Amino acid sequence: MYDATRLAALVAVAEAGSITKAAARLGYTAPALSQQLAKLEREAGAALLVRHHRGARLTAAGELLAVRARRVLDELDQARHELAQLAGLSGGRLRVGTFTTAGVHLLPPVLSAFRRAHPDVELAVTDYEPPGGIAAVVAGDVDLALTHTYEPSGSGPPPVGIVVEPLLVEELVLVTSVGHRLAEGTGRLAVTELAGRPLISSAPTHPPRRGVENALAEAGATPAVVCESPGYALVCALVSAGLGVAVVPEMVASMSSAPLSVRRLEPASFRRTISVVHHGKRATAAAATLLALLRGGFGRGSGGSGAG
Structure with missing residues (x-):
């Protein structure tokens, strides 16, 4: 069964002519919308989009599915409206x-x-x-x-x-500046490899982070730069500037506006x-x-x- 959110993403791209514009219309980031579309293509078993320098266009399979998707979404909107009236x-x-x-x-x-x-x-x-x-x-x-x-x-x-x-459950990953030695390789990096490295910490006294900070400290990775803020934007900016490395949630790493290299850690028990x-x-x-x-x-x- 096709997911209505992904069908809406396909229709939005068809109408906007690009993934970036469609993402802005729906309130997604472009990478998040691309992930939804990739899942829809796997469900459909066919390529639905062709990307080009001006944006994206639908394939024949994409056009066919988009026509049906509009009908489905219209029916769902009508059902929601009627149910809303019933539910107050x-x-x-x-x-x-x-x-x-x-x-x-x-x-x-x-x-x-x-x-x-x-x-x-x-x-x-x-x-x-x-x-x-x-x-x-x-x-x-x-x-x-x-x-x-x-x-x-x-x-x-x-x-x-x-x-x-x-x-949602997501792994915590290592982020480094682009080209950093710890970013080399494709396998998981042992947490013990962080021992003695300049580690940038996001508010280590903040309750949700305490367990992670303590586990990193047991592995020999203690904060060298502390950001007295629970937010990750500053942490990623400092990492990108080469002031240290950090362990952050995977979404934070993927959505960072600062250029970073990302590597998964071993053990994979660091999660949010x-x-x-x-x-x-x-x-x-x-x-x-x-x-x-x-x-x-x-x-x-x-x-x-x-x-x-």
């Missing part, structure tokens, strides 16, 4: 919490789909550095929130009545889980609808898509 989603407000990278790279396409289906629902998005989103849901400041935890870590059970539902925090069966109709979109878009197993 013709008004009201949905308050969403997120952390920065998820808010930039994961949430926009999902909120865009929600807005298309429920244009009368007012949206409010607030940034919370994890685990602040959990407290915000408990306090009733937001209806649901995206948060994350790191492995190794020591995260405890959620508060009573709160559900923390995993959506992105989760959605909600009230379970007590969730509002709007929150339950957004949850369904989040599960449909990201809740199908682990992958290299996460943030910080």
Whole structure:
């Protein structure tokens, strides 16, 4: 069965004439949209796009599928509209919490789909550095929130009545400046190879990162440059400038605007889980609808898509 999000991506490219323009329209990054299209081509068993210097055009197979996709998407939009009226989603407000990278790279396409289906629902998005989103849901400041935890870590059970539902699991990878010696080779790099190397750390006292920092320290990799901020943009910029290396989530590495080299680590137990925090069966109709979109878009197993 074809995924509606990927069908929408194909239609957007057909209408925009390029992956970059289609990504901007849908609220994706171009690499993320390309991944969706590649999955759709595997599902279809045929090439759907031909890239050229001015953008991209659909193949004959792509045109055929796009015609059908438009009909499917129109029917789904109509169904959402009718269900929204039944569920009382013709008004009201949905308050969403997120952390920065998820808010930039994961949430926009999902909120865009929600807005298309429920244009009368007012949206409010607030940034919370994890685990602040959990407290915000408990306090009733937001209806649901995206948060994350790191492995190794020591995260405890959620508060009573709160559900923390995993959506994505991504590896932490090594990022270096382009041409750095540690970037050489295609195999995994032993974490012990980081011993004595200038390591750039993102807020090592920040609770979600403590377990990772401690494990790196046990392997001999201790911070040489500390960024007193939980954000990764500065870390990647300093790495790109050659001031050290860093261990960051795979999505952060792939989406960085600064040029970097990336290498996977051994052991592969350094991970980050992105989760959605909600009230379970007590969730509002709007929150339950957004949850369904989040599960449909990201809740199908682990992958290299996460943030910080």
